[in-house]
Amino acid sequence: MSNEELLLKALSTVKYPGFSRDIVSFGLVRSATLESGTAKIQLAITTTDPQVPTELKGNVESILNEIDSVSNTEIEIAVSKPNSTKPSPADAAPATAQSLISGVKKIVAVASGKGGVGKSTFSVNLACAFDYVLTETQGSSAVGIMDCDVYGPSIPLMMGVRGRPTIEGESLVPVENLGIKTMSMGLLVDENTPVVWRGPMVNKTIQQFAQNVNWGNLDVLVVDLPPGTGDAQLSLAQNIPLDGAVVVTTPQEAAVSVTTRGAKMFEKVNIPIIGVAENMSYFLNPATGDKEYLFGSGGGEKAANALDTELLGNIPLDASIRQGGDMGIPIVKSSPDSESARAFYSIAKKIVQKLS
Ligand code: ADP
Numbered sequence: 001m002s003n004e005e006l007l008l009k010a011l012s013t014v015k016y017p018g019f020s021r022d023i024v025s026f027g028l029v030r031s032a033t034l035e036s037g038t039a040k041i042q043l044a045i046t047t048t049d050p051q052v053p054t055e056l057k058g059n060v061e062s063i064l065n066e067i068d069s070v071s072n073t074e075i076e077i078a079v080s081k082p083n084s085t086k087p088s089p090a091d092a093a094p095a096t097a098q099s100l101i102s103g104v105k106k107i108v109a110v111a112s113g114k115g116g117v118g119k120s121t122f123s124v125n126l127a128c129a130f131d132y133v134l135t136e137t138q139g140s141s142a143v144g145i146m147d148c149d150v151y152g153p154s155i156p157l158m159m160g161v162r163g164r165p166t167i168e169g170e171s172l173v174p175v176e177n178l179g180i181k182t183m184s185m186g187l188l189v190d191e192n193t194p195v196v197w198r199g200p201m202v203n204k205t206i207q208q209f210a211q212n213v214n215w216g217n218l219d220v221l222v223v224d225l226p227p228g229t230g231d232a233q234l235s236l237a238q239n240i241p242l243d244g245a246v247v248v249t250t251p252q253e254a255a256v257s258v259t260t261r262g263a264k265m266f267e268k269v270n271i272p273i274i275g276v277a278e279n280m281s282y283f284l285n286p287a288t289g290d291k292e293y294l295f296g297s298g299g300g301e302k303a304a305n306a307l308d309t310e311l312l313g314n315i316p317l318d319a320s321i322r323q324g325g326d327m328g329i330p331i332v333k334s335s336p337d338s339e340s341a342r343a344f345y346s347i348a349k350k351i352v353q354k355l356s
Contacts, residue, residue: 003034003069007041010063016045017055027204030078037071039064044078053077101210101240103217104144106355108274109245111266113258115227118279119248120149121325122315122344123224124158126246127180128332129341129348130220137352144174144181144221146213150205151226153186160328161187171214178333183213210239220352243355244274246312246347251281251299260306274312274354276304277347281314284339291316313347316340 001009011032012024023029023043030042041060045052057075064073101107110126112119127145134141147155156162156175161182165172174181185205215221223240245266249259259276266273278300282291294317304311315321318340324331332341 004032006067006069007032007034007039007064010067011041011060014056014059014063017052023056023060034070037069038074039067039070039072040074040076042076042078044080046080053079101215101221104215104221105218106220106243107223107240108220108351108355109223109225109242109271110248111225111245111263112227112248113260113262114255115152117227117248117250117255117259118315118321119227120147120152120154120158120224121321121330122246122248122277122279123147123222124155124180124325124330125321125332125341125344126348126351127222128178128330129344130222130352131179132332132336132345133348133352134219138219141179142181142216142218143179144183144215144218146209146221146223147182147184147186148206148209149224149226150185153184154325155182155184155224156186157328158325158330164188165213168214171212173214178329181215181218183209183215207239220355242271244272246274246351247276247303247307248279249276249299249303250279251293251295251297253296253299256299256303256306259303263303263307273307273309274351275310276300276307277312278303278314280317283317312350313343315343315347 008024008029011029012022014023016023016028028043028045030044031040032042033040041064043056043060045056047053057077060075061073064070108126110119110123123145127143131141131143134143145155145159147153149155159177159180159182161175161177161184163175165175165183165187167173172183174183175187176182223242245263247259247263249255263273280295281297281300282293284290285292300311300314316339318331318338320335320338321331321340324334331338332344335341336345
């Protein structure tokens with residue numbers, strides 16, 4: 001094992017304060033060298049909390065001191081401020097993150113505590129609904145969707161997007177269909193190639209997509225986050241000036257508690273929660289016209305209350321929504337007058353109002 005590997009192995013046991021992930025897999029270690037018994041470590045983090053670098057330094061020092069061949073430590077921590085909410089001039093975005101997506105007016109993340117709640121389905125329909133709302137209010141619209149769900153990039157399929165993104169200069173050009181620009185890991189890797197995605201890949205993807213994709217001018221960019229919490233959010237706060245996050249849940253008790261716990265992560269990285277969207281809220285029985293609450297009810301409201309935000313709307317459990325996803329035409333585009341499409345539209349309208 002080389003000296004660097006030895007140090008990284010030790011550093012991978014140090015957790016980022018307040019998170020369950022370690023500083024190595026978060027990609028926070030810039031360099032780690034060991035010469036004549038002196039371990040030199042450089043870290044780069046993003047935080048406004050002065051406690052974080054202090055705590056981190058102490059933890060790194062004590063781990064390194066456990067290594068026999070280390071007699072001295074020199075730890076440098078470069079601290080930059082998060083850029084997510086632009087809460088004060090002091091927290092302005094670092095030049096790289098801000099300028100590289102400077103043509104993008106608003107960036108909205110879509111998150112869920114766990115997989116399978118319909119986050120990706122929601123994201124594509126939200127993007128299409130933004131397109132309608134903006135065209136209606138300002139006469140034209142430019143919307144993009146960035147699929148950061150590296151564990152199962154389903155956005156290209158749902159948006160009916162095929163083919164590889166082209167490259168212009170040093171930037172990837174998103175693929176456009178249905179009037180929406182799409183970029184996804186799914187467009188860059190062969191779908192038949194099994195890939196073992198690891199945590200650090202999430203960071204890398206988000207960073208690459210934020211810095212190397214030429215989105216052009218966009219009114220709004222929808223960012224579909226990987227399910228779960230932690231690494232992606234921290235990475236986003238470092239790389240993308242998010243305007244806020246929408247949290248998707250189902251009405252079930254189990255989903256609500258995971259959602260609430262997960263969404264608390266946004267507070268840590270200073271990203272405002274725009275609201276909660278409840279998906280699969282009810283099934284509209286075509287025979288009786290009755291709403292049937294198959295997964296229980298009230299979950300979205302509960303999650304919104306717990307997160308001190310509003311319930312933006314309820315989306316029905318509707319076979320047409322699933323079919324739209326499978327066929328690559330979101331229901332908002334294929335049946336804009338349906339009850340389901342109207343639910344997405346109403347949520348998009350609320351978000352546009354809240355952000356403007
Ligand atoms: P996630 O991104 O949270 O993992 P998906 O968006 O992939 O979830 O949705 C999981 C499955 O549920 C997909 O087959 C999708 O078509 C279906 N689905 C999502 N929302 C609805 C809905 N409101 N009505 C019917 N099917 C839905």
